[in-house]
Amino acid sequence: MSDSEFPPVEGGGSLLLAWQIRNKTVLVVGGGNVAAGRILGVLNADAKVTVVAPLSGCIPEVKYRISEGQVTHVDRNFLPEDLEGVDMVLTAVDDPVASTEIYTLCKQQRIPVNVADVPPECDFYFGSIHRDGPLQIMVSTNGNGPKLANIIRRQIAEKLPPNLGNAITQVGSLRKKLRQIAPNADQGPKRMDWMSRVCEQWSLEDLCALNEDIMDDLLTYFEANEVPSLAKLTGTDVESLGIFGWFGILASKWHHLVQSLLLSSKD
Numbered sequence: 001m002s003d004s005e006f007p008p009v010e011g012g013g014s015l016l017l018a019w020q021i022r023n024k025t026v027l028v029v030g031g032g033n034v035a036a037g038r039i040l041g042v043l044n045a046d047a048k049v050t051v052v053a054p055l056s057g058c059i060p061e062v063k064y065r066i067s068e069g070q071v072t073h074v075d076r077n078f079l080p081e082d083l084e085g086v087d088m089v090l091t092a093v094d095d096p097v098a099s100t101e102i103y104t105l106c107k108q109q110r111i112p113v114n115v116a117d118v119p120p121e122c123d124f125y126f127g128s129i130h131r132d133g134p135l136q137i138m139v140s141t142n143g144n145g146p147k148l149a150n151i152i153r154r155q156i157a158e159k160l161p162p163n164l165g166n167a168i169t170q171v172g173s174l175r176k177k178l179r180q181i182a183p184n185a186d187q188g189p190k191r192m193d194w195m196s197r198v199c200e201q202w203s204l205e206d207l208c209a210l211n212e213d214i215m216d217d218l219l220t221y222f223e224a225n226e227v228p229s230l231a232k233l234t235g236t237d238v239e240s241l242g243i244f245g246w247f248g249i250l251a252s253k254w255h256h257l258v259q260s261l262l263l264s265s266k267d
């Protein structure tokens with residue numbers, strides 16, 4: 001067996017995962033700028049967030065989240081009892097002694113912890129994140145250059161189509177509907193193959209155009225294992241248009257033209 005058959009192991013990276021922290025309890029220690037970023041990050045993942053920090057030291061964004069009830073607030077410095085029932089700890093305090101104490105307690109209690117800007121006291125690092133609806137892209141430089149991670153993330157985001165998040169939402173609905181019409185485990189391979197072909201054959205713009213009616217039409221082709229184009233489904237496919245179809249399109253364009261001429265002559 002040749003060793004070039006398999007991907008080589010490239011150690012020294014991190015395991016990038018999409019952590020399902022929904023409804024789990026996250027403790028954020030600190031109320032400054034860095035804490036505010038951490039709080040938003042975990043709120044975006046639907047976690048239950050407790051912030052421990054003196055209110056007097058909290059920046060307006062953190063005060064706002066407290067006043068809106070988006071987080072539970074404990075108005076004092078950290079105490080060891082704050083770790084009770086907590087699933088994840090994020091500290092962002094300007095006190096290295098307190099940070100190390102919190103880190104040590106978390107290790108004893110096997111709670112995953114990130115101490116902002118102290119890599120040896122992190123079970124996981126934060127990364128630079130692009131968000132568009134269900135799409136999240138994280139850039140990590142594995143501690144080498146956090147500012148560079150920010151720059152790379154923005155360069156990637158600039159190149160993405162503006163409606164990508166929307167296309168992904170539509171694909172999510174289509175997959176749900178497909179599972180409803182083909183729920184059995186033995187239909188899995190056919191379901192996955194058909195879904196992959198829809199994603200490959202339809203452009204992102206096509207996927208954005210999906211609505212309930214078009215999805216229902218599209219799903220009727222699943223049984224025969226076919227993937228029609230959007231144009232075919234909506235009746236604007238040139239090849240599938242008979243003479244009457246062409247006439248319909250011309251008549252509608254003519255109607256629009258006349259209407260816009262009439263409107264512009266009123267101005």
Ligand SMILES: C[C@@]1(CC(=O)O)C2=NC(=C\c3[nH]c(c(CCC(=O)O)c3CC(=O)O)Cc3[nH]c(c(CC(=O)O)c3CCC(=O)O)/C=C3\N/C(=C\2)[C@@H](CCC(=O)O)[C@]3(C)CC(=O)O)/[C@H]1CCC(=O)O
Nearest residue numbers: 116117125126127128140141142143144145146147149150
């Ligand atoms: C990505 C981002 C996510 C976030 O924090 O949300 C993040 N840091 C961000 C910004 C940032 N941090 C720093 C600067 C100043 C410029 C510079 O140094 O580059 C800037 C730039 C700025 O503020 O614009 C200083 C800094 N950071 C760390 C150290 C300690 C050290 O290196 O030893 C020092 C030096 C302290 C010193 O020199 O004294 C350590 C970490 N920072 C990480 C994440 C983890 C590694 C991520 C990675 O490598 O990819 C890691 C290991 C642990 C962690 O904190 O999780 C966020 C950008 C988000 C965005 O805007 O998109």
Ligand SMILES: NC(=O)c1ccc[n+]([C@@H]2O[C@H](COP(=O)([O-])OP(=O)(O)OC[C@H]3O[C@@H](n4cnc5c(N)ncnc54)[C@H](O)[C@@H]3O)[C@@H](O)[C@H]2O)c1
Nearest residue numbers: 030031032033034035052053057077078092093094098116
């Ligand atoms: N990643 C970055 O961009 C970046 C930038 C600057 C600083 N930092 C580092 O991140 C950490 C936090 O930065 P910041 O700018 O948010 O700090 P900050 O000074 O604005 O805020 C610190 C917060 O921690 C609270 N605090 C202090 N001791 C506490 C304790 N024992 N218990 C609970 N709360 C306590 C303070 O009341 C305050 O709300 C620092 O270690 C700093 O060196 C990171």
